Amino acid sequence: MELTKSMNAFSVNGKTYHLPDKAVVVICFDGCGDEYLDVALARDKMPNLKKMALRGYRGMVRGALPSFTNVNNTSIVTGVSPALHGICGNFFYDRERDQEIMMNSAEYLRTPTILAAAAKTGRKVAVITAKDKLRDILSHELEGIAFSAEKATEAREDTHGIAQVNKFIGLDTPPVYSAEASLFVLKAGVALLQQKKADFLYLSLTDYMQHKYAPEAAESLAFYQAIDTEFGRLLDLGAIVGITADHGMNAKQNPDGSPKVIYLGSLLEEKFGQGFRIICPITDPYVKHHGALGSYVVVYLPEGMAEAEVKTWLLQQPGITEVHGRDTSLHLLEQPGDRIGDLIVLSGRDTVLGKTPADHDLSALDSGLRSHGGRYEEMVPMAISHPLNTEYQAKAAGDPRNFDIFEFCLNGIAD
Ligand code: ZN
Ligand code: ZN
Numbered sequence: 001m002e003l004t005k006s007m008n009a010f011s012v013n014g015k016t017y018h019l020p021d022k023a024v025v026v027i028c029f030d031g032c033g034d035e036y037l038d039v040a041l042a043r044d045k046m047p048n049l050k051k052m053a054l055r056g057y058r059g060m061v062r063g064a065l066p067s068f069t070n071v072n073n074t075s076i077v078t079g080v081s082p083a084l085h086g087i088c089g090n091f092f093y094d095r096e097r098d099q100e101i102m103m104n105s106a107e108y109l110r111t112p113t114i115l116a117a118a119a120k121t122g123r124k125v126a127v128i129t130a131k132d133k134l135r136d137i138l139s140h141e142l143e144g145i146a147f148s149a150e151k152a153t154e155a156r157e158d159t160h161g162i163a164q165v166n167k168f169i170g171l172d173t174p175p176v177y178s179a180e181a182s183l184f185v186l187k188a189g190v191a192l193l194q195q196k197k198a199d200f201l202y203l204s205l206t207d208y209m210q211h212k213y214a215p216e217a218a219e220s221l222a223f224y225q226a227i228d229t230e231f232g233r234l235l236d237l238g239a240i241v242g243i244t245a246d247h248g249m250n251a252k253q254n255p256d257g258s259p260k261v262i263y264l265g266s267l268l269e270e271k272f273g274q275g276f277r278i279i280c281p282i283t284d285p286y287v288k289h290h291g292a293l294g295s296y297v298v299v300y301l302p303e304g305m306a307e308a309e310v311k312t313w314l315l316q317q318p319g320i321t322e323v324h325g326r327d328t329s330l331h332l333l334e335q336p337g338d339r340i341g342d343l344i345v346l347s348g349r350d351t352v353l354g355k356t357p358a359d360h361d362l363s364a365l366d367s368g369l370r371s372h373g374g375r376y377e378e379m380v381p382m383a384i385s386h387p388l389n390t391e392y393q394a395k396a397a398g399d400p401r402n403f404d405i406f407e408f409c410l411n412g413i414a415d
Contacts, residue, residue: 007122010117010118012079012113014080017117017411019118023198023200023239023240024200024240025189025201025203025241025242026202026242026406026409027186027204027205027243027244028202028203029243030206030245031210031372032381033245033247033248033377033380034248034379035215035248036224037383040220040225043221045221045225045228046224048232051235055385055386056383057393057396058381058383059382059396061381061400061401063075063378063379064401066089066281066374067374068089068296068372068373070104073129073204074137075401075403076246077202078112079407080111081401081403083334083336084336085111086108086109086339089281091281092279100279104134104137104284105137106137106139109140115139115200115202116141118200119144119200124144124199125143125198125200125202126192126197126198127139127142127147127202127204128147128149128188129147130148130149130176145162147160147162147165152166152184153166168188169187169188170191171187171188179222181206182208183226183227185205186203186227187230189230205227213370235385241384242382242384247378250372251368251370252295252352252369257368259291259365260350260352261353261354261362262317265354265359267317268314272305273302276301276302277299278297278299278355279299280354281294282294282371282373291360294353294371295347295375296344296353297353299344300341301342311323319347321346324344346373348374349374382396384413387413396408
């Protein structure tokens with residue numbers, strides 16, 4: 001494939017990336033816990049992924065915490081942890097302004113992106129997301145193409161680097177709560193690559209299907225099969241394809257299928273009195289499929305409250321697996337110091353954390369509760385279409401991160 005004339009390398013956020021001659025496609029397969037791939041592969045639904053695993057690489061990588069979408073997408077496109085890029089959830093509490101602030105905007109991003117840097121070398125960069133909420137951060141300072149499946153009809157040449165997306169791809173805009181929203185992103189990527197409009201792509205899907213269906217559900221298998229077909233098209237076009245996820249997904253339920261929720265606000269109030277502020281950083285305008293319930297919340301203590309006492313008590317509560325004060329939040333959880341509270345609380349594989357029952361609408365959960373946010377959704381798959389060189393084989397065997405995926409695709413491919 002013919003490429004635009006480009007420099008061979010660029011550096012961003014302390015890492016140097018070497019540009020291959022081939023087109024590069026990195027996919028964030030939203031909510032794709034490794035079990036989904038295992039089940040689909042075992043049932044022969046993903047022949048192209050199987051090919052990738054045999055010829056290239058398939059393994060596990062560690063995501064950033066909290067295991068939420070915007071946190072990890074931002075890590076992937078910057079190559080660094082939330083401590084550096086600053087995006088640590090959909091919401092944070094600004095103590096100075098005494099306001100809960102939504103972070104879905106590049107205004108809160110503290111580092112440049114790999115995508116914008118690649119574009120500066122002359123590569124034809126394209127970012128396509130399922131939900132429009134991510135587009136602003138991912139396309140920060142990008143000279144290239146950026147649009148979402150959700151608002152494809154709104155894409156304009158001067159603001160999105162492309163117009164008439166639907167005509168170009170030959171597809172109507174899909175509903176945002178659908179399997180088609182993710183497939184649209186991949187099909188758009190195929191079209192851009194095919195028509196040589198882009199040679200450096202970041203394709204970010206949505207986890208609607210994983211929130212709704214377990215790996216072995218017929219709907220999941222059909223979805224993974226359709227996704228795999230698009231992987232095959234990208235491989236056929238000769239691109240280096242790297243696939244990872246922002247987080248996994250687990251059933252957060254009691255054995256009877258009811259949501260397993262710890263209402264932390266109610267619990268703390270009952271034990272220690274009023275004045276706690278709980279931030280559920282999963283909260284966003286698209287709450288339908290998780291009720292703003294995840295396995296990670298941030299707690300601000302009332303003034304004068306003894307942190308150690310609250311922490312010790314919380315750690316004794318069933319379902320709570322980790323409680324971090326400021327120090328370990330910064331170092332172990334890689335959080336930005338000015339956007340976290342006094343305590344960060346994580347819950348178990350089957351448990352989510354909320355404020356009070358009145359703050360969460362469970363009636364919208366029509367098919368049980370599957371969610372993410374905590375430690376048990378932190379390890380995610382990584383697959384690369386091409387064999388890794390010795391250096392990156394060793395790196396893959398260590399503690400690779402999902403936000404190293406551009407590094408693997410650009411620096412890690414064997415000659
Ligand atoms: Zn996600
Ligand atoms: Zn989600």
